[in-house]
Amino acid sequence: MTQSVQNTSAVLLHFMLTLEDGSVAESTRERGKPALFRLGDESLSPALEQQLLGLRRGDKHRFTLPPESAFGPSNPDLIQFFLRRDFAETGVPDVGTIMLFSGVAGNDMPGVIRDVAEESITVDFNHPLAGHHVSFDVEVMDIDPVAQEVERANLTG
Known part of the structure; x- marks a missing residue:
């Protein structure tokens, strides 16, 4: 079982994205459902992945990324x-x-x-958050949730 977020981990997160003016751009808690991301599949920026590496289940982490490391500059x-x-x-x-x-x-x-x-x-046609410094509040809910279920099934099966 994976203890911390690694380069190829699937990570189940609750997150809130906040802009420079304090407005909330997105929140998984408001929707009531965490989001699942896989590191290394290029769906997240390298800087964002770097912030998640080493986190463990239950960890909360707050950080801010500049536009070029978050959703890109406005083009x-x-x-x-x-x-x-x-x-x-x-x-x-x-x-x-x-x-x-x-x-x-x-x-x-x-x-x-x-x-x-x-x-x-x-x-x-820019991403709506392009050109903004974005603050991320993340909480790791689970790491490799699918892999852990398979591992548990193999151990008990």
Whole structure:
């Protein structure tokens, strides 16, 4: 059984993400369900993984990452301008609305409506937390929960 978070661990976490102004961007406790991440699968930034290494079940840890280590810097190339007529079928969205757009490769890309002007609509395809320093409050609920269940089954089976 794994005692602490390692480079390839699956980690069940409760977390809260807080922005510079103190606002909560996301909280698994609010949703009532922890999140499962696997280190080493590139779903987390290397800096975030580094903060989790060595933590044990029940550990709580608070840290802040700069934009380049969290969700990346805001990229101005990912801000696009559309004509209002491009929204003829869906209707003109409100500022702050998150919409799915079809990408060049046919994949869906979420975009946040940043501005609605007389002639154009500005859509930001950056991650909503890009460009922000993000504080993480994490609590390790379990480490390798699936592997432990398999291990227990093998021991008792």
